Amino acid sequence: MASMKREVNKGAWTAEEDRKLAEVIAIQGPKKWKTIAVKAGLNRCGKSCRLRWMNYLRPNIKRGNISxxxxxxxxxxxxxxxxxxxxxxxxxxxxxxxxxxxxxxxxxxxxxxxxxxxxxxTGTSSTREKxxxxxxxxxxxxxxxxxxxxxxxxxxxxxxxxxxxxxxxxxxxxxxxxxxxxxxxxxxxxxxxxxxxxxxxxxxxxx
DNA sequence: AACGCGTCCAACCGCTGTCCA
DNA sequence: ATGGACAGCGGTTGGACGCGT
Structure with a gap:
């Protein structure tokens, strides 16, 4: 029989999920991640939403090319x-x-x-400028x-x-x-x- | 072209700390 | 004082991708 508990979505985020998440965060801010997940209609845990926001969707994020x-x-x-x-x-x-x-x-x-x-x-360290x-x-x-x-x-x-x-x-x-x-x-x-x-x-x- | 291997990175997991009823 | 919920952190994993053979 099917479990009453819905399977939580895992794995890569879709553009649609990103959009929904950003929308809800724009309204209520990046807090209460469980609520955000529910409001956005995402079948994901709050933890996953937080991570996605912090590491990818947050404004002013620099990506790649570490100088x-x-x-x-x-x-x-x-x-x-x-x-x-x-x-x-x-x-x-x-x-x-x-x-x-x-x-x-x-x-x-x-x-x-x-x-x-x-x-x-090379053994012991030399005195050259490092x-x-x-x-x-x-x-x-x-x-x-x-x-x-x-x-x-x-x-x-x-x-x-x-x-x-x-x-x-x-x-x-x-x-x-x-x-x-x-x-x-x-x-x-x-x-x-x-x-x-x-x-x-x-x-x-x-x- | 196909395969194997190594690298990279997004995302998950488990744990700890904090807050609040 | 205590226990549950939540937030945040560092470690780890797994899939996508690139490159060499």
């Missing part, structure tokens, strides 16, 4: 943050966490492995990245306390991390800079 500058930035941020794709994506306007994750897995991780094996073959990519990728600095991960988690916690409390949260986070030379607020404050300008990240990598 050298962006690649360099991804490498540096990955060194700082590890696999925190959403945080890395937050520093790359128009890029999604999924895209960056895919790019890392298909391009950059291989690059890294290649470099590591090259390094093993490219930015080499600087960012060649060494795993466990202790440092561990500290930074902690800091990022702290920042996440503050963020969740709501925008209206942001100033208070910033004060709190700053006082929490006085013991290390890493200003989380500076790190996440994009207001006065071009995110693709690498100056800001140099400050953190060089401290």
């Amino acid at each position: 050298d500058q962006e690649e360099d930035l991804i490498l540096r941020l990955h060194k700082l943050l590890g696999n925190r794709w959403s945080l890395i994506a937050g520093r790359l306007p128009g890029r999604t966490d999924n895209e960056i994750k895919n790019y890392w897995n298909s391009h950059l991780s291989k690059k890294m492995n290649k470099k590591k094996s090259e390094k093993k073959q 490219t930015s990519v080499e600087k960012s990728g060649e060494v795993e600095e466990e202790e440092t990245s561990g500290e930074i991960n902690k800091m990022v988690i702290m920042k996440d916690e503050n963020k969740s306390s709501g925008d209206e409390n942001e100033e208070q949260g910033q004060e709190e986070s700053s006082s929490n991390i006085n013991h290390i030379n890493f200003n989380v607020d500076e790190f996440f404050d994009f207001s006065n800079e071009d995110p693709l300008n690498l100056e800001w990240i140099n400050r953190f990598l060089e401290t």
Whole structure:
């Protein structure tokens, strides 16, 4: 006998589904994904709708052609943050966490492995000037990245306390991390800079 | 032309954190 | 205090596609 529960649609999205989803989100905004799925008449779960919107339909999304500058930035941020794709994506306007994750897995991780094996073959590192990519990728600095991960988690916690409390949260986070030379607020404050300008990240990598 | 293989990327899955009744 | 619903994240998968033989 047929189940009373309708089978949920999975797999690739059609243009018609995209249109319906965008229509509903235009009316009620990107929240309450379960409701959106129902209102749009899509036989999909809210989770799937959210993903489609975040990774494909959202306005101002850049697709493909990751520039050298962006690649360099991804490498540096990955060194700082590890696999925190959403945080890395937050520093790359128009890029999604999924895209960056895919790019890392298909391009950059291989690059890294290649470099590591090259390094093993050539033995100890030379004193020559390194490219930015080499600087960012060649060494795993466990202790440092561990500290930074902690800091990022702290920042996440503050963020969740709501925008209206942001100033208070910033004060709190700053006082929490006085013991290390890493200003989380500076790190996440994009207001006065071009995110693709690498100056800001140099400050953190060089401290 | 046909086949096999590797690559890429969209989408799913499972888990964790947060919110709210 | 607690449990269910929901949001968000990172890991993984599978299908489409391109390329070499």
